[in-house]
Amino acid sequence: MMNVPFLNLAAQYAALKDELLPAVERALASGHYILGPNVAALENEIAALTGARFGVGVNSGSDALTLALRALEIGPGDEVITTPFTYIAPAESIHQMGARIVFADIDPRTFNLDPQDVARRITPRTRAIIAVHLFGQAAPLEPLMELCRAHRLHLIEDCAQAIGAEYHGKPVGSWGIMGCFSFYPTKNLGADGDGGMIVTQDEALNRRLRMLRVHGIEKRYYHDLHGYNSRLDELQAAILRVKLRHLADWNARRAAIAACYDAGLRDLPLQLPFTLEGNRHVYHVYAVLSDQRDALHQHLAEHGVPCIIYYPRPLHLQKVYADCGWKEGDYPVAENISHRILPLPMYPELTDAQVDYVITTIRQFFRPA
Template sequence: MKKIPLLDLKAQMAPIREELLQAVAKVLDNGQYIMGPEVKAFEEEVARYVGVKHAIGVANGTDALLLALDAAGVGAGDEVITTPFTFFATAEVVSQLGATPVFVDIDEKTYNIDVKQIEAKITDKTKAIIPVHIFGQPANMDEIMALAEAHNLFVLEDSAQALGSEYKGRKIGTLGHAATYSFFPTKNLGGYGDGGMVVTNDDELAQKIRILRVHGSNPKYYHSMIGYNSRLDEMQAAMLRIKLRHLDDWNNGRRERAALYNELLKDTPLVTPYAAEDRKHIYHLYIVQADDRDQLMAYLKEKGISTGVYYPVPLHQQDVYKPLGYEKGSLPVSEYMSNRTFALPLYAELETETIHMIVDTIKEYYANN
């Protein structure tokens, strides 16, 4: 039985393998392995691609969030508004800085933070908002920025899953005061290890993040603040530079395959992803809803088709955040979606015949149930 993975990183790597090996050899021959020319060049290329003044490479996407919030002055006693329907890191970094994450429920169509509910959660302790462009779908940034301006709040776009997506013709990462990306291997632009980046047009913020990532030093051995050891690896930067050239093609490939899924799944009980008209969804994950999710996933697994749940427990219900006092049912849409949503295989190299086969298997399940 042929197994179909959720994501096939080997298939993505195969056509660019020689380029990647040459990039690695170049770093080895150069002998500069930390903060070398590849990191500098990659930062410049991402800044140009996104359309921002500054791009600062860091060790991973979590550190990108942490350093950006730290540089913005988020600390003990502050509150940061965000979504509970995301990877744990989004809230984790808030807590690491001594601040409190304040969770706002999500929109049932986009799975992004419901902007209509944000204002009610703003207090005199609120310092920042972190919208997450979940699964590659941009959040409603106009409304979020209007609220931020009215209440003097810092907006950090968690764009870990959204590099290359667009909101009203503008690249995600240019709309808030700063944005962060993850280059974890499974991301649309993924490295061969960890990596992350902060982008911003704010000169002062960028300078602070650059100092924070090298132990708070500027120049070396002269420390003006308590910092971190969080640098993007030179080898990763070299390989990510190769992959960045292919990002738009890969994202378009995902979009085409998502459109095919949408068409083929039309007559099934599954709820397919909604994409707002004024934005470019890049489908980091192809997320569907099913009443009988677990049974359907088990059936697909039997047939060799991989699936995944993102995310089984919303953040306000995680054990570590129980002291915050969110009752069951307090954020009903997030809780509902955590029990219904799952991902089907999606990547630019996924063959259309395979998508037809996956959908036929789903239809077979429903015919039998």
């Protein structure tokens, strides 16, 4: 039996050790540990990658969303629409602003926001839409942008899982008023700790975000805004700059692994990932749908392939939102997907032999010898 870790960050470190350690040593020797030259350089590099004018490094992807809403002065009485099928960060950031979370259901093929359901949720109080590019594929940006233009709304892109992805040839992060990125270690571009970034084309928002991340300061000890302590530190920026040089190759490897999974599993009773025409998918997650999800999950674990389920319970059914009045049946597509979804191991360091083993193990479940 082969053991195939669901994630293997140690393998990434081993491959990059000779590049990472000198970069860390240079950052330590500089004596400049907060908002130093590595942070400034990384901001420019991520902005260039996404086609944005400005990048603003912050403490995490969650903080990126919170500061984006704060920069738009969204607060009590406002509504923000997002998806119930993702990590909690977008909903959490809306709640932290005192605004009302409004969920819209998802497309059953891509698991991203369904623009038609979004349209039904817009009210005079709606101020923004947070579109999550789930699992590495862009949300339907053109229809969402049309809704935003028609109703004078802001589109915020949650790009935490999709750095390097494109929608109709244009990078994610460059469509909305702001794009928010996470550098959590498991992401396609991951730090060795927390980190995040906001990109924007808007000079005024860039200035405001830079103040918000440092206690509302533009001039030291003069506080013009109610801000936060949310700075990307110099060590993480140094590490990310090394890793950024490998991102294109890593995303290409993810796509190659996805193609192997597609070829090896397509004749089984599974729903495989669907990529919309014109999208460049970067496969942060490769997830299948199965009516026998729990049994398949157990079978894989018993054969050395442990998997983590994203997401076993949609956000509207989480205990933290029990007082919001949502109930089962409110978002039927998200609920159905949560009962059937099973992500498979997906990271660039997976070997061909490991990928073949995962495929073989799944095939044995459905077609035992």
